[in-house]
Amino acid sequence: MECTIDWGGPEGMLFVARTGSGHVAAMDGAPDGGGNNLAPRPMEMLLAGTGGCAAYDVVLILKRGRHKVSGCQVKLESTRADTDPKVFTKIHFSFTVTGEALPVSAVERAVQLSHEKYCSASAMLAKTAEITHSVTVVEA
Known part of the structure; x- marks a missing residue:
């Protein structure tokens, strides 16, 4: 890469x-x-990439499990250290997954697998940040 x-x-x-x-x-x-606020901050891009990585995993895991998933949103809220380097110290992922007859347990398991096994980005950030998750399932 x-x-x-x-x-x-x-x-x-x-x-x-x-x-x-x-x-x-x-x-x-x-x-x-010194910037002009023309685009996201580099650390916002890092956070967005981590959310994209996790959401990708969750959707892929659910699809492979033959679940009828039709939407996935993840909102990330973070806290950074006060001193340099201002690493992320806390990140909370709020997943909202939409689908037809999606078992909450399957979505929670997909989120857990992403965090524990598949998401390279959150694995790296977990070295400095406490990572937490919440899940909401919406019927399509």
Whole structure:
């Protein structure tokens, strides 16, 4: 896996990431940090990537279990350390999974498997952050 990051220049703190899979993502800083608020912060991208990784796992696990899943949303709320490096110290994942006759136990198990076995991003962040989860199942 590879990624190239290019700085947008001296007018701010805009960075453009080009991934090995051919995609582009922008990141910027807050005005008080020299940025222009044109894109998500790099740490927000890290948090979003972790949520995407976990949601991907949950949907894939449920589909492989032949469950009729039709939606998945995960909201992440985090706390960071007050001093540098300002690592994440707490991350809570709130999953809302929609489907037809989805057993809550199957969704909870999928979330647990993602956290304990499959999600590389949350496994790395768990080295510094207390990770918790909640699950809501909605009938389609």
